[in-house]
Amino acid sequence: MGNDISSVLAGNSPDADASQAALQAAAHAEFAQAVLDGLTGQPRSLPSRFLYDERGSELFEEITKLDEYYPTRAETALLQSHGADIAEHVGDADTLVEFGSGSSRKTSLLIDALDGLDTYIPIDVSESYLTEAAEWLAPQHDDLTIKPLVGDFTRMEALPDTARGQKLGFFSGSTIGNLTRDEATAFLLNAAQLLGRDSTFLVGIDLKKSPDILIPAYDDAEGVSASFSLNLLTRINRELDGNFDLARFGHRAVYNEREGRIEIYLESLADQSVRVLGRDIAFAEGERIHTEYSHKYSVSEFQALAATAGWRGMKAWTGDEGLFSLHLLRLN
């Protein structure tokens, strides 16, 4: 049996085209509102999910290959070394649901390790990522039904009907670290609703470590992380009639020890005024726009957080270097 990658991505009838156009219009309106609210509010901020347009997704893939960016290598190594043990602890799983799936490269290792998986539902805000990933995965997993879903994983109300049987969730790349602790708890509570009783959930968590390792991972020598941040301004210029001068903003990555998180900002390098959707917005030199958090946890801190949302830690795997961890949670 060949695999099936039909999805909400495909518009192949007039009705589907119309609903696709309505979804795109709603997404554009949501982006416009979030940008105007975020740039005119105090402190200034832009939600990190908007970093992932087509170019942003390409730049993130470049980041994952940088020497300084250890999380992808460390998580891949854990999946390669412990895939069989993870599969044994998961037991039966019919449907794999991945939140913020990106390129799905690491997921392929998990799919290989699992026996009897029937359906894979990758969920991402980036349609270009989902299309590329499904096309890459399909030939390698011939009997797997792949059903990509474009959407915001923080606001998912239900899984599609194709999510049948026993479910395993996957949240890789420490993407949960982009959420504040309260948002992460709300996400885990919602994931419990979506995945249901007796489901399991594999979550990748970046561990606390020296800022000497953390900072370069988010501010590399080649400047790929800076291009990834600044691309958000390019996106605002293109989609919201903006006139940000990229040469007048800088990428800043700082480690907030008290909160245990990396904070990413775009910093104005001059007193200046920027126009977005016909609105003039003034920036003082040194003023920052917050674009992303990356919270770091110890193994026990994350297990305690998951427990507040009803998830019991079954087992955690950490590599020899102690850089990254994979947590298998179960909902009882």
Ligand SMILES: C[S@@+](CC[C@H](N)C(=O)[O-])C[C@H]1O[C@@H](n2cnc3c(N)ncnc32)[C@H](O)[C@@H]1O
């Ligand atoms: C840090 S990347 C990790 C990608 C992949 N899981 C990995 O480990 O390589 C975050 C991914 O989550 C997606 N994403 C970010 N915020 C999202 C949201 N609110 N809803 C759905 N997807 C989101 C991005 O498009 C991106 O693919």
